[in-house]
Structure formats: structure tokens, C-alpha cells
Amino acid sequence: MELFDSHIHSEGRSVKDLAKMSDHGIKHAVSCAFYPIRPLFAETLIDLFRKLIEYERERGKKAGMNIYAAIGIHPRCIPREWDKALKFMEEVEGYIAFGEIGLEEASKEEVEVFKDQLKLAKKLDVPCIIHTPRRNKEAVAEKIFEILERIEFPEELCLIDHANAAVAEKALRKGYHVGLTVQPGKLSVEEAVEIVYNFGDEYFVANSDTGFSESDYLAVYKLWKELKNEKVLLKNAKRFFRI
Amino acid sequence: MELFDSHIHSEGRSVKDLAKMSDHGIKHAVSCAFYPIRPLFAETLIDLFRKLIEYERERGKKAGMNIYAAIGIHPRCIPREWDKALKFMEEVEGYIAFGEIGLEEASKEEVEVFKDQLKLAKKLDVPCIIHTPRRNKEAVAEKIFEILERIEFPEELCLIDHANAAVAEKALRKGYHVGLTVQPGKLSVEEAVEIVYNFGDEYFVANSDTGFSESDYLAVYKLWKELKNEKVLLKNAKRFFRI
Numbered sequence: 001m002e003l004f005d006s007h008i009h010s011e012g013r014s015v016k017d018l019a020k021m022s023d024h025g026i027k028h029a030v031s032c033a034f035y036p037i038r039p040l041f042a043e044t045l046i047d048l049f050r051k052l053i054e055y056e057r058e059r060g061k062k063a064g065m066n067i068y069a070a071i072g073i074h075p076r077c078i079p080r081e082w083d084k085a086l087k088f089m090e091e092v093e094g095y096i097a098f099g100e101i102g103l104e105e106a107s108k109e110e111v112e113v114f115k116d117q118l119k120l121a122k123k124l125d126v127p128c129i130i131h132t133p134r135r136n137k138e139a140v141a142e143k144i145f146e147i148l149e150r151i152e153f154p155e156e157l158c159l160i161d162h163a164n165a166a167v168a169e170k171a172l173r174k175g176y177h178v179g180l181t182v183q184p185g186k187l188s189v190e191e192a193v194e195i196v197y198n199f200g201d202e203y204f205v206a207n208s209d210t211g212f213s214e215s216d217y218l219a220v221y222k223l224w225k226e227l228k229n230e231k232v233l234l235k236n237a238k239r240f241f242r243i
Numbered sequence: 244m245e246l247f248d249s250h251i252h253s254e255g256r257s258v259k260d261l262a263k264m265s266d267h268g269i270k271h272a273v274s275c276a277f278y279p280i281r282p283l284f285a286e287t288l289i290d291l292f293r294k295l296i297e298y299e300r301e302r303g304k305k306a307g308m309n310i311y312a313a314i315g316i317h318p319r320c321i322p323r324e325w326d327k328a329l330k331f332m333e334e335v336e337g338y339i340a341f342g343e344i345g346l347e348e349a350s351k352e353e354v355e356v357f358k359d360q361l362k363l364a365k366k367l368d369v370p371c372i373i374h375t376p377r378r379n380k381e382a383v384a385e386k387i388f389e390i391l392e393r394i395e396f397p398e399e400l401c402l403i404d405h406a407n408a409a410v411a412e413k414a415l416r417k418g419y420h421v422g423l424t425v426q427p428g429k430l431s432v433e434e435a436v437e438i439v440y441n442f443g444d445e446y447f448v449a450n451s452d453t454g455f456s457e458s459d460y461l462a463v464y465k466l467w468k469e470l471k472n473e474k475v476l477l478k479n480a481k482r483f484f485r486i
Contacts, residue, residue, distance in 0.1 A: 011254070011255070012254070012255075012257060013257055014255060014256055014257065014260060014455075014460075015455075015456060015457050016457070017257060017260075035290070035294075036294060036298045037290070037293060037294050037297055037298050039290045040286070040289065040290055040293070041284070041286035041287070041289065041290060042286075043283070043284035043285075043286035043287055044284070044286055044287045044289075044290040044291075046283065046284065046287075047278070047280070047282045047283055047284060047287040048287075050280055050283070051278075051279060051280050054280050055279045055280050059455070059456070062456075062457075212257075212258075212302070213258060213302075213305075214258050214259070214305075217257075
């Protein structure tokens with residue numbers, strides 16, 4: 001069985017860890033853009049996008065895994081002159097999605113950066129991995145839904161990530177895809193299983209968010225063992241990301 | 244027993260890997276600046292230095308390990324306008340050394356960037372971790388020695404890294420410290436042990452160079468098991484880096 005981890009930060013994992021993921025069937029993963037401190041410069045994000053597209057893909061190959069790059073300005077990583085990074089996103093090739101983008105505290109600046117990225121994604125027809133925060137998840141998700149609707153963002157390009165049951169229910173009703181993140185502080189395997197049982201398996205994808213800090217890089221495999229659902233663990237992600 | 248890994252790239256290792264190093268006695272490590280693709284922008288290096296100083300130290304703490312930052316422009320990571328990064332090196336605080344700096348192919352640009360960093364290190368009294376390449380190691384090391392002598396670089400600030408027996412012998416004769424890198428393609432544990440037996444233990448430090456690609460993060464522990472030498476595995480590094 002092939003599994004798909006829809007959201008990792010491969011940079012923070014050794015080739016050995018990635019090879020272990022591959023050994024457990026995780027043959028596809030999207031490596032999302034994130035910088036672990038707030039970068040001062042948009043240039044740092046541009047080189048980060050290049051690194052994800054060029055270098056992380058190669059590390060994936062060494063580990064026996066397809067690593068696909070997602071590029072974007074995370075709400076916690078907004079540098080000054082962030083429009084330079086946006087301009088690069090418009091020009092570069094070799095990525096599979098914009099991500100992670102979204103809102104953390106829903107500040108005015110975050111909303112502006114998020115909106116401009118969504119508009120670009122709509123223009124270029126690019127799937128988006130949309131982060132929801134740990135704090136005030138439901139209120140911030142509401143804000144995200146409002147923005148998506150206001151700019152008439154195409155449903156099929158929208159993946160609401162790190163969802164809990166309440167956010168998943170609303171997102172599904174709007175026709176969005178939903179990411180279930182099995183990670184300490186987010187969902188347990190049991191909670192993810194329960195959400196799929198309650199809401200159906202058509203629009204869910206699964207991920208570990210593994211990367212720089214503590215997290216289980218085999219989370220998606222562990223979810224597979226309990227759920228045994230090929231849609232959630234592979235097919236929905238392939239369809240959403242058009243692989 | 245406490246061990247000291249004088250050259251890692253902690254960014255490419257999970258907190259779990261770092262905690263395993265700590266469990267094996269590796270309580271001190273210098274995390275060196277390197278960007279795995281050639282960055283387009285000096286700004287990327289500035290944010291990288293900030294990341295090493297601010298974030299990697301915190302990840303070390305979580306893992307029970309002292310991670311000390313080394314900042315510098317690696318010869319394979321020279322961006323345009325690299326002098327901006329050099330200027331930041333002059334102003335920032337919180338690092339322990341310049342590194343890795345040095346030469347890869349000894350191009351004119353590499354030599355210029357290396358020299359300017361050495362001059363700054365001499366002015367600021369900063370220890371330097373000096374990379375020697377896999378290819379043409381001895382010829383490039385000769386070039387490095389020439390540059391060091393031409394600018395009258397203080398011997399006590401100079402660590403010639405990734406040495407083989409021939410490079411070690413010459414470096415020791417000039418009064419430099421020498422880094423033994425136990426890593427596939429560099430030295431085996433046995434080769435490192437033999438070099439120390441042949442040349443004495445006063446000026447050697449040991450490292451794994453573990454990071455983004457395949458390498459053994461327990462290399463320094465494995466060397467300790469064979470060598471049982473506190474100078475090479477701890478004290479010389481503490482003296483050189485002034486800890």
C-alpha cells in the first residue's frame with residue numbers, strides 16, 4: 001500500500017527518517033514552506049522555495065520517496081517586502097501547491113498576505129494548503145472562510161489543514177478538502193479516525209506535519225493501520241494535488 | 244563522559260536525533276552555517292545566521308545538548324552581494340566561531356570571500372572552522388595555508404577541518420588545530436584513531452559533520468569508544484572555542 005503525507009517539513013528530517021517513512025509505505029509527501037524564525041527578508045523565502053523545489057526533492061529521491069514542494073508565505077513568516085516573494089511565486093515552476101498559507105492571529109498584515117496569495121492561486125489555478133492555528137482555531141477558521149468566499153476562491157483548490165471536528169464539518173459543507181494532522185497537540189489517531197467515520201471519506205487527506213520540532217514522522221502510517229482507507233491515505237491527496 | 248562534536252549542521256537533524264546524540268554523551272556541538280543550494284541572496288545567509296543563533300540553540304536545549312552557532316559564508320554558498328552577509332557577521336552577537344569558511348575549488352571569488360572573513364575574524368578575535376574539500380584536498384589546503392600566512396592569521400584561531408593524515412601533519416606543524424571528520428567519504432573511526440596515534444592528541448578535535456545528507460550522528464561517540472581520549476573528544480574543543 002502506498003500512503004500520502006499531505007503536509008511535512010522535510011528540511012527538518014534526516015534522509016534516514018525520510019527513508020523510514022518510505023519503508024512504511026509513505027511514498028508521497030508535500031514539503032511545505034515554513035521558516036522557523038520570522039525571516040527579516042523576502043529573499044530568504046525565495047531561496048527557501050528554491051531549496052524546497054530543487055534540494056528537498058533530491059533528498060526525497062535518495063530516501064525512496066516523492067517529495068513535492070509547496071511554496072508560500074506562512075502567516076508566522078511574513079518578512080518586510082513580502083511582495084517580492086509573491087512575485088517569485090508567480091514566476092517560478094516546479095511546485096505542486098501554495099502552502100502553507102493561511103492565518104495565525106488574523107492580523108491585518110496576515111489577512112493581506114493571505115488574500116494576495118489566494119488571488120494569485122486563483123489566477124494560476126494552484127491548489128492551496130491553508131493553515132489553521134492551534135489557538136482560536138474555530139474563530140480564525142471562520143475568518144478564513146469569509147476571505148475565501150469574498151474572493152470567490154474555487155472550492156477545488158482549497159484544503160483547510162489542521163482541522164478539528166468542528167472546522168472539518170464547516171469546511172466540508174463549503175466543498176473544501178480537509179487535512180487531518182496527526183500530531184501531539186493536534187489530533188490523535190483515534191480522533192482522526194472518528195472524524196472520518198462521522199463525516200465520510202471523500203474530502204479528507206492526512207498528514208504528520210513532521211519537521212523541525214517533535215512529531216511522529218510515521219503518523220500517517222499509524223493512521224493507515226487503524227483506518228485502512230485508501231481515499232484518505234492516498235487517493236484524495238493525489239486528486240487534490242493533481243498527481 | 245561528556246563529548247564535543249565540533250562540526251554539525253543541526254538544522255538537518257530532528258530533535259529526536261539530537262536527543263540521541265545527547266544520550267550518548269555528546270553534550271556540546273557547533274552548528275555550522277551552510278545552505279544546501281547556492282543561495283541567490285546575502286539576505287538568506289543573514290536569516291540563516293539568525294536561525295542558527297536563535298532557533299538551533301533552542302532545539303539543542305530541548306534535546307539536552309549545548310548547540311553553539313558558527314556563522315560564515317561557505318565557499319559553495321557565496322551569494323551575490325556577499326559583503327552584506329559579512330557586514331552582518333561584524334555586527335551580530337551570540338555565535339562562537341566563524342564557520343564553515345574556507346575553499347572548495349579555490350576560485351578567485353572563493354579566495355576573496357575567504358580572505359575577507361579571515362581578516363574580520365582576526366580583527367574581532369574569532370576562532371575559525373576552515374573547510375577543506377573532498378577533491379584536491381591537499382592542493383587546496385596548501386592554498387589555504389598560503390592565505391593564512393599571507394595575512395598573518397593568528398594560529399590559535401585556526402582549525403583546519405576535514406583533515407586527512409597529510410593535511411593534519413602540515414597543519415599541526417604550523418600550530419593550527421585540526422578537525423577529524425568521521426563520516427563516509429572522509430575518515431573511518433580507525434583512520435581517525437591512527438592519525439591521533441601518529442601525531443599526538445594536543446591539537447585535534449573530532450566531528451561528525453552530520454546534517455542534511457547521510458552521515459552518522461553518533462560518529463563522535465563511536466570514535467570515543469575506540470580512542471578514549473578526553474582531549475580530542477572534549478577538552479581541545481572547549482579550549483579552542485573558549486567555552
